[in-house]
Every structure is written in structure tokens, then in C-alpha cells.
Amino acid sequence: MALGRKKAEEISGDAVGLEAVGLHYDDGPDVLKDVSLSIPQRSFHFLTGPSGAGKTSLLSLMYLAKRPTRGNLKLFGENVTQAKRGRLAAIRRHLGVVFQDFRLLDHMSAFENAALPLRIAGVGEAVVQRNVNELLNWVGLEDCKGAYPAQLSGGQKQRVAIARAVVNRPKLILADEPTGNVDDTIAMRLMQLFVELHKLGASVIIATHNESLVARFPFPRLHLDRGSVSILPPLASSAEFDHDDPRG
Amino acid sequence: MFGIRSDLPLRRDTASRFVVWLVMVLVFMASLAVTVNSYIGVLIDDWNRSVTGTLTVQIPIAAAGDKASAILVNKVLDVLARHPAVAKSEAVPRAKITALLGPWLGNSEAISDLPLPALIDVEMATEGTEAVTAVTASIKAAAPEAVIDDHRVWLNRVMSLAQGFGVVALTIMLLVTGALALTIVFATRASLAEFAQVIDILHVVGAKDGYIAAQFARRALVQGIIGGAAGLALYAPALALVAWLASRVDSEVLPDTALPAAHWLTLAALPLAAGLLAMLTAHITVRRALSAKV
Structure with a gap:
């Protein structure tokens, strides 16, 4: 993997680094205004802010679907602002993205959707079968692995989308309203999955409107308002989190 | 396809269903061009072989009468027999000349009384224009009124015509490729x-442009091969029909020499060639389109 070459830099570099990043669409107004931000590796952040504040735009910069109009964007210490396309593909394999609208492939079963990143990375089929089955069982989809997205409920699709995002053990997980379509029990279970991956070393950024969810976890908030970002302290204390640990 | 997983819902692809049909038509045309080109090669070889190395000497009717003509013919035959560049020479018997004229003049006894020029068939031992020129000069020295035909003018014109067809066939190939x-x-x-x-x-889940291009390329390869095979299947009966029609034509004009092995191999390779061209084109098209993205 190409990232292997940059291991030394990777360890010291932040998961995400924004230096005076601005973004606008065509001739429109700035969606992001000179945002500077460092998200260390192994961190966990919520991304909050009113609708239309630019949460989705900020995430799409981070998963390399857009390039900043100005400023520099670094992922794992590497400046990706001007990186070549082939390089971006290599970096994307370290990212796991959960879209608000899931974006599952309609012609693939739940299993195939979740297995896609592994298969694209050329992982052997035995490993694919084991890891994907395990993960789908964990998110409670053992009974609909063969079902196609059209046959799944919103909450089931969301869990497939999350499984697809994390199946590759990404270093950075970016999730846009990942618990928007599930009930509280499932939401907590999915959050627990993100927390587990965070403990295993991934950086996690979760964009959400769900104040009560944010209030239950002791993670700092990136608050986006009118194109500017401020870092706010966690709403929950660590002690409360331990008390609220869904496994407890 | 080919047991390789595809990530694209190709069965739902309405945009490219016509490709197989178009490839079929194009390969049919390419096959025709290949056959025309090969057959022209065969024709040119055949004509060349039958015409080069031969001369026809015509001794016009001598004003002094048949006897004078016969003397002149013998004189020329004598010269030819001694010439090192000549393998064989013989006077065409009068009976054969009248037989040749039969279709035009009828087979009546009257023809045999017609004053006819004498003809001498010459087979050259040495090929090439220099030998022909030398032999022509010797004949002219013995009989200045002799008319020598080395069939070159006729052959050259027929060959230009044939080569013209060849160029058209090649143009069709280029157009079909394009x-x-x-x-x-x-x-x-x-x-x-x-x-x-x-x-x-x-892309989001980590696919590189080459991976995506390969999926399109693989599909194009299959479409090209299937369309190509269909085009060839369509061409086989057409070729058989033309071959049958040709077999009914006088074999002096159209030799029934078999088409060379290269012709059949080229035809057999057309579907694969169509597939490979389609594959390469699809790959380049996808790479170029994707490289314009973010």
C-alpha cells in the first residue's frame, strides 16, 4: 500500500489537517470560509451545526470528493490538495464514509455492498466471507445478507452502509447522520461500533443533528456555523460516558 | 462474464445494447473487404503467372502471298530457336486460329479460306523486361513487320483495376475500424x-480509475467478440453464395484457385480483433473521462 511509504510522517501527522481552507461552488458564496483545523489520529469528534452550515461539504472535502477552492487539505500528514488521482484512490482506502442517503448499489445484495471495499482492494474471498459475515451479524443483519437495498428498511440500509464504511478497518471514519433512520437501541449499538473502532485506533467524525446522542458521549464537537468552525467541549463527561456505556 | 465479478449493473445498461448489433454489421463489412483483398491477390498472381514469360508474335499477311508469309514465319522461328532467352516457340496451327475466331465468324468452311495472320507463341526462358526487349529486337531484325505482344499493356491495366479494388477494400477496413x-x-x-x-x-470505496476502466473494457471485449462472431456467422453464407456464383463463371477469367490460408485466418481473427479494439477504446475512453473529474 502506497501509504506504507509514508509511515513515519503518518504517525506524526494529524488524521485531518485544514489550513485556511475555503470552498465555494462555481460563482456561489463561500460554503467554508478559511477553515483551519487539526483532527489528531485516534480522536473522536461530533460535527454539529444548523442545516446548511456546510457539514456535508466539509465531509466531502475530507473524503476527497471535492478539492478546496483555496487553502490546503492534509490527510494523514499528506497534502492532498494537488495530489494526483491515483494517489487519492490509495488514500481513500484508508477512509470509511457513511452517507446520509446511504448510497448503496441497488444491483448488489447487502452482503455484496458491504464486501465491496474489500473486493476492490483485492482481498481474498475467504477473508471477505469471514469479515463481512461477522460484521453484518454484529450490526444485526444476519437475516438479510442476500437482500437487495430495495427490500431493506431505511434502518437496515443504514446499517449496510455503515458495514461497508468500516469493513476495511479504515483509519478515518466519516459519517453523515449515521443514526438518523434507526431507533435508539440500534443507534446506541451503531455508536458502540464507532467507539470500538475508535478504540482500535481509527479517527471518527460523526455529523449529526441528534443532540441527545451527542449529549451521551464525552467527545468534543466541531461546530460549524456560517462556514466557520469552532471546537466545543464534550456535552457529556467521561464519567457519565462510563456510566452510560451501552455494554454496561 | 469470464467468471470475473463486475461492479457495474451492466445488464441494466440500455445505452450500449446496440453495440453488439453494430459490431456485427461492421465485422460483416470487414470480412467482405478481407475476402475481396485476398481474392484480388490470388487473381493478380494467377494472371501474372499465365502472362509473364510469354510473348505472342503476329506476322501479318505478306502482300507477296502465303508462300512469302511461310518463309517469314520460318525465319522468325529460326531466330527464336537460337535465342538464349527463349525456352520454346511454336507457330499456332491454323486450325487453332480458326477455332479461336469461330465464335465471331462462324464455323463455316469459308473461314479456312480467309487470309489470316500467322501467330507464334513464345515461352521465355529468362524473365524480365530486358530479355523481352532483346527477343523483340531479334524478331524485328528478322521480320520488321512482325507485331510483338508481351501482354504487358493488358496485364498492367487489369492489374491497376484489381489494385483499385484492393485500395477500396483497404479503405473499407479503415472506415470500419474508425x-x-x-x-x-x-x-x-x-x-x-x-x-x-x-x-x-x-471511487469512494477506493477503486482506482484503472479498476473501473477495466470493467468497461472487459464488457467491450465481450461485446466485440460476440458481435464479431455474429458478423462472421452472417458472412459465411454470403461468401458461400458468391463462391458458388463465381464457380459458374469461365475459369479463364476467374481462376478457381482456393483462397489462401491467410485469408481464412484473418477472417477467423476478426471477432477477436474487434473485441480487442473495442476493449482498448473503452479503456482509453473511461480513463480520459475519469481523469477530468476531481
């Missing part, structure tokens, strides 16, 4: 537009 490439370019672009969202997802 049309196939363009077909694939447009079909691939339409598919890219149809699958834009799928491709975005594949």
Missing part, C-alpha cells in the same frame, strides 16, 4: 453517464 472505435467511444460515454452514481461510490 466506425467501431467511434461506436465504442459513444456507447462508453453513455454508460459512464448512466452509471455516474455507481462510479462515484466505487
Whole structure:
């Protein structure tokens, strides 16, 4: 993997680094205004802010679907602002993205959707079968692995989308309203999955409107308002989190 | 296809269903061009072989009468017999000349009384224009009124005609190649537009441009081979029909020499060639389209 070459830099570099990043669409107004931000590796952040504040735009910069109009964007210490396309593909394999609208492939079963990143990375089929089955069982989809997205409920699709995002053990997980379509029990279970991956070393950024969810976890908030970002302290204390640990 | 997984919902692809049909038509045309080209090669060889190395000497009727003519013919035969560049020479018997004229003048006894020029068939031992020139000079020295035909003018004109057909066949091949490439370019672009969202997802989960291009290329390869095989299947009865029609034509004009092995091999290779061209075109088209993205 190409990232292997940059291991030394990777360890010291932040998961995400924004230096005076601005973004606008065509001739429109700035969606992001000179945002500077460092998200260390192994961190966990919520991304909050009113609708239309630019949460989705900020995430799409981070998963390399857009390039900043100005400023520099670094992922794992590497400046990706001007990186070549082939390089971006290599970096994307370290990212796991959960879209608000899931974006599952309609012609693939739940299993195939979740297995896609592994298969694209050329992982052997035995490993694919084991890891994907395990993960789908964990998110409670053992009974609909063969079902196609059209046959799944919103909450089931969301869990497939999350499984697809994390199946590759990404270093950075970016999730846009990942618990928007599930009930509280499932939401907590999915959050627990993100927390587990965070403990295993991934950086996690979760964009959400769900104040009560944010209030239950002791993670700092990136608050986006009118194109500017401020870092706010966690709403929950660590002690409360331990008390609220869904496994407890 | 080929047991390789595809991430694109190709069965739903309405944009490129016509590709197989178009490839079929194009390969049919290419096959025709290949056969025309090969057959022209065979014809030219055959004509060349039968005509080069021969001369026809015509001794016009001598004003002094048949006897004078006969003396002149013997004199020329004598010269030819001694010439080192000549392998064989013989006077065409009068009976054969009248037989040749039969279709035009009828077979009546009257023809045998007609004053006819004498003809001498010459087979050259040495090929090439220099030998022909030397022999011509010797004949002219013995009989200045002799008319020598080395069939070159006739052959050259027929050959130019044949080569003209050859150029047309080659042009058809080039046009077919271009049309196939363009077909694939447009079909691939339409598919890219149809699958834009799928491709975005594949990128997000780490697919490289080459991976996506390979999926389109593989599909184009299969379409090219299937369309090509269909075109060839369509061409086989057409070729059989033309061959049958040709077999009814006088064998002096159209020799029934078999088409060379290279012809059949080229035909057999056309579907694969169409597939490979389609594959390469699709790959390049996708790479170029994707490289314009973010």
C-alpha cells in the first residue's frame, strides 16, 4: 500500500489537517470560509451545526470528493490538495464514509455492498466471507445478507452502509447522520461500533443533528456555523460516558 | 462474464445494447473487404503467372502471298530457336486460329479460306523486361513487320483495376475500424453517464480509475467478440453464395484457385480483433473521462 511509504510522517501527522481552507461552488458564496483545523489520529469528534452550515461539504472535502477552492487539505500528514488521482484512490482506502442517503448499489445484495471495499482492494474471498459475515451479524443483519437495498428498511440500509464504511478497518471514519433512520437501541449499538473502532485506533467524525446522542458521549464537537468552525467541549463527561456505556 | 465479478449493473445498461448489433454489421463489412483483398491477390498472381514469360508474335499477311508469309514465319522461328532467352516457340496451327475466331465468324468452311495472320507463341526462358526487349529486337531484325505482344499493356491495366479494388477494400477496413472505435467511444460515454452514481461510490470505496476502466473494457471485449462472431456467422453464407456464383463463371477469367490460408485466418481473427479494439477504446475512453473529474 502506497501509504506504507509514508509511515513515519503518518504517525506524526494529524488524521485531518485544514489550513485556511475555503470552498465555494462555481460563482456561489463561500460554503467554508478559511477553515483551519487539526483532527489528531485516534480522536473522536461530533460535527454539529444548523442545516446548511456546510457539514456535508466539509465531509466531502475530507473524503476527497471535492478539492478546496483555496487553502490546503492534509490527510494523514499528506497534502492532498494537488495530489494526483491515483494517489487519492490509495488514500481513500484508508477512509470509511457513511452517507446520509446511504448510497448503496441497488444491483448488489447487502452482503455484496458491504464486501465491496474489500473486493476492490483485492482481498481474498475467504477473508471477505469471514469479515463481512461477522460484521453484518454484529450490526444485526444476519437475516438479510442476500437482500437487495430495495427490500431493506431505511434502518437496515443504514446499517449496510455503515458495514461497508468500516469493513476495511479504515483509519478515518466519516459519517453523515449515521443514526438518523434507526431507533435508539440500534443507534446506541451503531455508536458502540464507532467507539470500538475508535478504540482500535481509527479517527471518527460523526455529523449529526441528534443532540441527545451527542449529549451521551464525552467527545468534543466541531461546530460549524456560517462556514466557520469552532471546537466545543464534550456535552457529556467521561464519567457519565462510563456510566452510560451501552455494554454496561 | 469470464467468471470475473463486475461492479457495474451492466445488464441494466440500455445505452450500449446496440453495440453488439453494430459490431456485427461492421465485422460483416470487414470480412467482405478481407475476402475481396485476398481474392484480388490470388487473381493478380494467377494472371501474372499465365502472362509473364510469354510473348505472342503476329506476322501479318505478306502482300507477296502465303508462300512469302511461310518463309517469314520460318525465319522468325529460326531466330527464336537460337535465342538464349527463349525456352520454346511454336507457330499456332491454323486450325487453332480458326477455332479461336469461330465464335465471331462462324464455323463455316469459308473461314479456312480467309487470309489470316500467322501467330507464334513464345515461352521465355529468362524473365524480365530486358530479355523481352532483346527477343523483340531479334524478331524485328528478322521480320520488321512482325507485331510483338508481351501482354504487358493488358496485364498492367487489369492489374491497376484489381489494385483499385484492393485500395477500396483497404479503405473499407479503415472506415470500419474508425466506425467501431467511434461506436465504442459513444456507447462508453453513455454508460459512464448512466452509471455516474455507481462510479462515484466505487471511487469512494477506493477503486482506482484503472479498476473501473477495466470493467468497461472487459464488457467491450465481450461485446466485440460476440458481435464479431455474429458478423462472421452472417458472412459465411454470403461468401458461400458468391463462391458458388463465381464457380459458374469461365475459369479463364476467374481462376478457381482456393483462397489462401491467410485469408481464412484473418477472417477467423476478426471477432477477436474487434473485441480487442473495442476493449482498448473503452479503456482509453473511461480513463480520459475519469481523469477530468476531481
